Amino acid sequence: MPAPKSEAADISALQPSCRETAAHALTIVRDGVITGEGPTTRGRVHFSRALDADDAAWCARILTASAVEHEPVSRVEAEALFDINEAATERSDNGRFDDLFAKAIAHHAASASGLPVPPRTVALSPDTDIESWAPAYAKGVNKEVLEWIASQMRGKRRSNRTLMTMVATLAGVAALPLAHIPFVFDIGM
Structure with a gap:
């Protein structure tokens, strides 16, 4: 029996x-994380605001699809990943999403800066x-890319240590005034 039309459309x-x-597909994953319902959660128990290994696998499949494999991670994809990171208050993915998230943001930052990046299947593996x-x-x-990433991280309840380290290192080397560093992550001096 074929899937109902709406389910088939959701999966496509x-x-x-x-x-x-790809960014739109990531918002579908985000919606599943938030509500515990939708095409990415069908056939399994999924609690709202939880991110599990299947959610992380969906993100990886979307980000490494053949249609985008040789394209750098875009800002809208990066924004969708920040939204997923913020939406997921519970994690049971053994760190896979955090790894993918940090690598995707670094891929975007490097490519937006005109630096060479490897194909997504290599970079995000x-x-x-x-x-x-x-x-x-x-x-x-x-x-400006570093400032955008820092603004996305500022005030968030969930942080990514790899991403924070990368931004802090790059911001420090980029010679941002030392007085600005505490505000990158909302920490006091």
């Missing part, structure tokens, strides 16, 4: 044809160390 929306549709390709120093990293 999770197969991106470009970076815009759990078997690839972020240090093997992500910028470790600010030479060539666009300060």
